[in-house]
Amino acid sequence: MRRHELTNQEWELLAPLIPRAATGSPRVSDRQIINGMVYKIRTGISWRDLPERYGPWQTLYTRFRRYALAGMFTRALQQIQARADAAGDIDWLVQIDSTIVRAHQHAAATGRTNRNDHALGRSRGGLTTKIHLACDGRGRPLAVLVTPGQRHDSICARPLPERIRVPRTGPGRPRCRPGHVIADKAYSSRGFRAYLRKQGIAHTIPQKTDQQRHRQNRGSRGGRPPGFDREIYRRRNVVERCFNRLKGFRGIATRYDKTATSYEAAVSLASFLLWARSV
Structure with a gap:
């Protein structure tokens, strides 16, 4: 095993999810191809500059696009989450936040x-x-959403938690x-607080200063302030540490992919690797 390549444990988790070709000429080893993809997002290197040991770069790029469009890396992330949930290994104290990523000039050439x-x-x-990221209490990604850089966090407040889907290993x-x-x-x-209450989800979100002032100006009509637990809120740094680990992948810290589908697939693959190294 070389630097930036899958361990045997990581490959055993990912191998069953890779689509198999029923017919046709023998193709490049699946593990060799996936290792090339991991190397690419780890280093941020161009597809054309990948080492020859991973096979033709056209093959790697074509296979990556096919897997990205099919949602394979998202399914892989959900499967490893399912195994962790069945073992009681997921801390459902979920933190949500977002981070900005600079797009390289190669990513900006979208025609x-x-x-x-x-x-x-x-x-x-x-x-x-x-x-936009939702992670569990141990700092492992549960759901990912990619948007333009100027999109405000509050717009994605509902869509992000709705992306959390951890399958059951059995029925259900x-x-x-x-x-x-x-x-x-x-x-x-x-609106977001009302949505969480309707779903029966407890939450710890500090109130903005202008919202506090507006409520106080309304007097008794302003209602009671929302509950806020400072001890629980101190754990919010877990999501920041999760972002730091994701941005350890140079292909995530700077966006080189032209399409949102490819970039989100790369983030999902990096998230899968974070999970694989913690279970």
């Missing part, structure tokens, strides 16, 4: 298509993408509901 369709947005730092529907949600002030809105 005539709308940049928003590829999760590219214009912000102070130029063309950027935003990764996937688990989609966190036990508790921790978020920062960007997610403080009446």
